[in-house]
Amino acid sequence: MSQDTTSSQPVLVLDHAATAAALAAASAALTDALGRALTAIARGEASSPPRIAARAPHGLLGAMPGYVPGLGLAAKLITVFGDPDRPGRSTHRGLVAHFDEHDGRLLALLDAEPLTAARTAATATLAFHTIARSDAARIAVIGTGTQAAAQLALLTPEETASATVAGRDPVRVRALAERFGATPAASIEAAVRAADVVLCCTGAREPVVRRAWLAPGTHVGSVGGSDGPELDAETIRDAALFAEWPGAAGSPPPAGAHELQSVPADRVTLLGAVLDGTVPGRAVPDGTELTVFKSTGHAALDVAAASVAHATARDLGLGITLEL
Structure with missing residues (x-):
């Protein structure tokens, strides 16, 4: 008997508020899932082609499918367009389908x-808790937008x-700064020094x-730095470099990082390999080593976040269910 391919299936739909609420309620689970995804990337167990993008005169549409064992399959479609109401800033709009x-x-x-x-924020936080000096x-935090x-x-x-x-x-x-109880800095230079x-969380x-x-x-x-480098060449030259995946240095933007285009692949350590214990984080014991985690985003991280958001939303009764 042939399979009925026309029957509808229940699909959970999470709007902006429901997606944000589900992930906010599961920050520990999100960090754990992202660690699993990063480790899977380092071990070669995750599957994802380099990001592709269709470019329009005022922005782009990016596509990022991925698979992580035990977390699922997901694909993100997202647009990145300049915001005419906020010169120098951009909007990121789209959806993630979780399978x-x-x-x-x-x-x-x-x-x-x-x-x-x-x-993205959870991955950067995981990176600095893993790589930064213990003291x-x-x-x-450089930037004032959503990220x-x-x-x-x-x-x-x-x-x-x-x-x-x-x-x-x-x-x-x-x-x-007032919203989160932090201190406003007089300038970016003063804050960094x-x-x-x-x-760095900018659209620079x-x-x-x-x-x-x-x-x-x-x-x-x-x-940040989807449209250009967020860090100068001298910082990249002097730092021990970390990234989510090998293509951060080996692939041209938008898949790879602007800052890492001239960097030999063997200079970049995968964060997942540090989490896995395969390689050390800081290599200089006196604590003077400059370290950089350059994030480009990776579909495996979307898989991890979608898996956590889906499971949490079901537990909390968030979203609506549609028959598709």
């Missing part, structure tokens, strides 16, 4: 914007109390952090 890894059923549709913000206490807010939301109360916020717009800097950990087209501002032993996390 069962065993039979291919579509399980959920999620809003890509809060999912991307949450998994690192002063954190500078910077997502990053501040993941800091512990102790970390937030010693954190500074810096950006181009003093009004937005003060507002974001005083920090043990610098977390050119470097916002300079090597001369970084003290010995600083850890830098960079999750």
Whole structure:
């Protein structure tokens, strides 16, 4: 008897608020799933082609399918367009489709914007907790948009109390710092010079952090720079480099990082290999080593976040169910 391929299947649909609420309620589970995904990348167990994008005159549509054993299959479609109301900033809009890894059923549709913000911030946080010096206490968050807010939301109360916020717009800097109980910085340079950990969350087209501002032993996390380098060449030259996947250096943008295009692949350590214990994080025992985690995003991380959001939303009764 032939299979009925026209029968509908229940699909959980999570809008912006429901996606954000599900991930906010499961921060520990999200961190654990992201660690599993990063380790799977390092072991060659995850499957994902390099990101592709169709470019329009004012932006792009990116596609990122991926598979992580035990977490599922997912595909993200996301647009990145300049925001005419906020020159120099961009919008990220789209969806993530989450599938069962065993039979291919579509399980959920999620809003890509809060999912991307949450998994990116959680990955950068996991990186600095893994790589930064154990005595690192002063954190500078560079940026005032959605990603910077997502990053501040993941800091512990102790970390937030010693954190500074810096950006181009003093009004937005003060507002974001006040929202999270951090301290507004007089300038990006001042924030970076005083920090043990610098977390860059900008839409920069050119470097916002300079090597001369970084003290010995600083850890830098960079999750922005879709349209250009967020860090200068001297910082990349002098730092021990970490990334989510090998193609961060070996693939051209938008899959790879602008900052890593001229970097030999053997200079880049996979974060998952550090989490797995295969390689060390900091290699210089005196704590003076400069470290950089350069994030480009990876579909395996979307799989991890979608899996957690789907499971949590079902438990909490979030979203609506449709027959598709």
